[in-house]
Amino acid sequence: MHNITLIPGDGIGPEITKATLDIIEASGVSINWEEVSAGEKAFEEKGTPLPDEVFESIKRNKVALKGPLTTPVGSGYRSLNVAMRKSLDLYVNLRPARSLKGIKSRYEDIDLVVVRENTEDIYVGVEHMVGEDAAESIKIITRKGSERIVRYAFEYAIRENRKKVTAVHKANIMKYTDGLFLDVAREVASEYPQIEFEDKIVDNMSMQLVQKPELYDVLVMPNLYGDILSDICAGLVGGLGVVPGANIGDGVAIFEPAHGTAPKYAGKNVANPMALLLSGVLMLEHLGEVSAANKITSALQEVLVDGGSLTQDLGGSASTSEFAQAIISKM
Ligand code: NAI
Numbered sequence: 001m002h003n004i005t006l007i008p009g010d011g012i013g014p015e016i017t018k019a020t021l022d023i024i025e026a027s028g029v030s031i032n033w034e035e036v037s038a039g040e041k042a043f044e045e046k047g048t049p050l051p052d053e054v055f056e057s058i059k060r061n062k063v064a065l066k067g068p069l070t071t072p073v074g075s076g077y078r079s080l081n082v083a084m085r086k087s088l089d090l091y092v093n094l095r096p097a098r099s100l101k102g103i104k105s106r107y108e109d110i111d112l113v114v115v116r117e118n119t120e121d122i123y124v125g126v127e128h129m130v131g132e133d134a135a136e137s138i139k140i141i142t143r144k145g146s147e148r149i150v151r152y153a154f155e156y157a158i159r160e161n162r163k164k165v166t167a168v169h170k171a172n173i174m175k176y177t178d179g180l181f182l183d184v185a186r187e188v189a190s191e192y193p194q195i196e197f198e199d200k201i202v203d204n205m206s207m208q209l210v211q212k213p214e215l216y217d218v219l220v221m222p223n224l225y226g227d228i229l230s231d232i233c234a235g236l237v238g239g240l241g242v243v244p245g246a247n248i249g250d251g252v253a254i255f256e257p258a259h260g261t262a263p264k265y266a267g268k269n270v271a272n273p274m275a276l277l278l279s280g281v282l283m284l285e286h287l288g289e290v291s292a293a294n295k296i297t298s299a300l301q302e303v304l305v306d307g308g309s310l311t312q313d314l315g316g317s318a319s320t321s322e323f324a325q326a327i328i329s330k331m
Contacts, residue, residue: 002287005057006033009067010040011261016273017067019324020280026328027292034061038080039069050080065283066256085118090247092152093118093226097233097243102304105238112233113218115153116226118247120145123223141177141222146184153220154192164196168205168221181222241313244278255283269319272311299330
């Protein structure tokens with residue numbers, strides 16, 4: 001029995017969470033879900049969008065499955081996702097993008113993994129106005145931050161039988177920050193002679209991903225490039241609605257889709273639960289429940305190829321719960 005923290009989230013979160021939980025339960029794995037509220041619901045009930053009990057539960061259980069949370073634009077509270085990543089030091093953002101038959105995209109055999117640094121870079125939020133007509137933002141890259149993310153990428157490559165790690169940077173222009181990241185990447189790479197290593201400048205990498213994605217395998221990079229390139233990779237396999245994600249630290253991991261709360265679909269039972277489901281599959285693999293993970297992936301693959309029970313965003317007319325039922329029937 002695994003104890004897992006569950007954050008259903010806002011908007012479509014509760015519906016896609018129910019679908020995902022039903023499918024995971026049908027796979028036969030035994031999980032005790034500890035549900036906690038964050039986001040709008042917690043804000044209304046407890047006056048804070050991120051109550052202490054959320055952190056306490058995640059720290060206790062070490063693993064969480066999380067739906068999307070609303071971040072108010074402009075005023076209001078700051079991003080809850082960023083707050084969680086910072087306070088739990090979840091320094092890896094893992095974003096695999098793999099082609100699935102039955103999902104329309106321009107390519108058929110994509111199998112890429114973006115390993116994005118999640119705590120540093122220009123995302124530390126140190127920015128200010130300089131007078132009225134200029135603004136400054138500080139980019140922070142450290143040896144420790146670079147080393148642990150590059151090492152994670154190599155350890156992942158070994159564990160998952162991957163062949164190559166590509167470090168992505170702009171060290172030709174940002175000689176100190178990205179230069180440090182690249183130096184550290186080369187040092188760490190020298191400890192893993194069994195894995196091929198190369199580096200690519202981020203603009204070239206973006207073009208290469210669109211033109212020759214089959215040449216790449218595991219990609220590791222600082223926060224900003226990772227944010228952008230992981231969405232490019234998602235686009236290569238059908239978009240944000242069909243790819244999973246995970247935020248991982250030492251001994252703690254939160255599995256969550258990259259998409260948001262899709263407010264226009266909330267409460268209508270039409271959203272696609274696939275990204276959360278595949279995040280759940282990553283979670284099962286992380287827990288060592290590989291056969292349950294494989295069972296779900298095969299059933300999902302069959303439903304996608306059948307094509308008769310797809311949600312609207314995939315060109316079908318099935319509801320969230322019908323899509324989930326179709327997967328459960330295949331299992
Ligand atoms: P969004 O991802 O919610 O929506 C973008 C587009 O994709 C919309 O057309 C939406 O309807 C569609 N979409 C997204 N997920 C879908 C699904 N599962 N099935 C079918 N269609 C889907 O992004 P948006 O509109 O920028 O953000 C809405 C809210 O979500 C904001 O409050 C934002 O802060 C929050 N957000 C939260 C994230 C998280 O908690 N990890 C990530 C991104 C956004």
